[in-house]
Amino acid sequence: MSILEAIIIAVVEGLTEFLPVSSTGHMIITQALLGIESTPFVKAFTVIIQFGAILSVVLLYWKRFFRLNPVIIFDKSAVTGMGFVQKGWIFLKRFLHKFDFYWKLFIAVVPAGVLGLIFGDQIDSLLENVLVVSVMLVAGGIVMLFVDTWFNRPVENQSISWQRALKIGFFQCIAMIPGVSRSMATIVGGMSTRLDRKNAAEFSFFLAVPTMAAAAGYKLYQLIKDPASAAMLQENIGVLIIGNVVAFVVAIIAIRFFIDFLTRHGFKAFGWYRIIVGVLLIVLLLSGTVSNVA
Template sequence: MSLIQTIIIAIVEGLTEFLPVSSTGHMIIAQNMLGVQSTEFVKAFTVVIQLGAILSVIVLYWERFFKVNPGKIFCTTEMKSMSFGGKIVAAVKGILYKYDFYWKLLVAFIPAAVIGLIFIDQINSLLENVLVVAIMLVIGGVLMLFVDQIFKKVDEGQKITEKKAFMIGLAQCVAMIPGVSRSMATIVGGMSQRLTRKTAAEFSFFLAVPTMCAATAYKLLELAMEPNGFDIIKENLVVLLLGNVVAFVVAMLAIKFFIGFVTRYGFRAFGWYRIIVGGIIITLLLSGYNLEMI
């Protein structure tokens, strides 16, 4: 893969990672248009550069990630009057309160971690199927046209509970199908729990951090275990670093645009975009064009 191809694919990743249009689907299409062969390294590359985009979330929401809740829930007098079991429960509640942000992310992350490990082979088999990407782009696009009306009832200022976090995590699992969009699945999952568009979108960004860090680590380990895997990584280290840096910078701009746009206008524009792109790909495939990965 050349440096130009690397930069283009990384730009596509950075632009689409946090938009409800499927970054994986767009990267698959971009690879095909650029004539990039589907090697084990390329498969890993499309996952690993998502880490660069994800790191932009940590930079933009620095305080949310590194600020814990201050204070104690139970005073010393209350603790003294409690039984041993009560003290343990109180201590656990205190820890969960202090690290509430991380706890909610863990709860939301668990479904994808479990289901992803169980169905990893089936997921990998779909990653090169352009038709699946196109169909899911259209289906997701239709949903985007009506999602604001379907979930128009919201509770302003509502906090994300463990139950809501888990339901959003379950929604994220649908995005394992290429073309669905992790961002779309988690935002819709959040809106189904009566979260505002902004709150649902921001939690989607936050959840991307543990999810994509885990996916990146797994993909690198999988590549390293291939014959000459470490040599492949070393030979392509510049490509990996360049891809992550470009994805990071572009994603920073995309996040700022997306939050402002979706808060003001909703999701209809993204719905039409998905339908148009998916429709064009399906038309090309039906016309005999070979868009499958090499």
């Protein structure tokens, strides 16, 4: 992979990671159009540059991302004479309240983490299938056309409960299929719990941090533990750094655009975009212009 190819893929990652259009799908399409061979390093590159994208979320939302809830103050006289179990429960409630934000993220990331460990090889095999990406782009696009109609009654309470977090986490599992879009799945999941578009999108951004960090970290670990892959990684460290920096800068721009556009116009434009790209890609596949294997 040349530096120019790395920059192009990183731009695609930064632009699409937080939009409901499937960043993985677009990187697979880009890779196919550029004729980049799907080597172990290229596969790892498309995952590891997500570090740069998630750092953009941490930067833009750092006040909320690192904010802890105040400690719940209990009347000491109320716990006098309580047993060990009761006191332990009170301590646990205080702990969960203080780290409530991170606790909800943990709940939401567990379903995808478990399924990722169980079906990792199957998921990796799908990452090379351009036809799967094309079909899922179209299917997801159709869903996007009706999302605003299906979930147009947000409730007044927009806080993230553990039930909401868990439901969004299960929706995120759908995004393991290339072309679905993690952002789309989690935003739709959030809106299905009657969050409004803005809050559903922002929780999707927050959830991306542990989810993508875990995926990128695991891929990096797999590379490092194998001597041959570790040597390959060392040889291409400059390409990885450039890719992450580009993804970071572009993702900041994309997030700012997306929140404003989504609040004003909803999802239909993204739905039509997905359908057009998916249909075009299917036509290119049928004509033999693009190979089905990335």
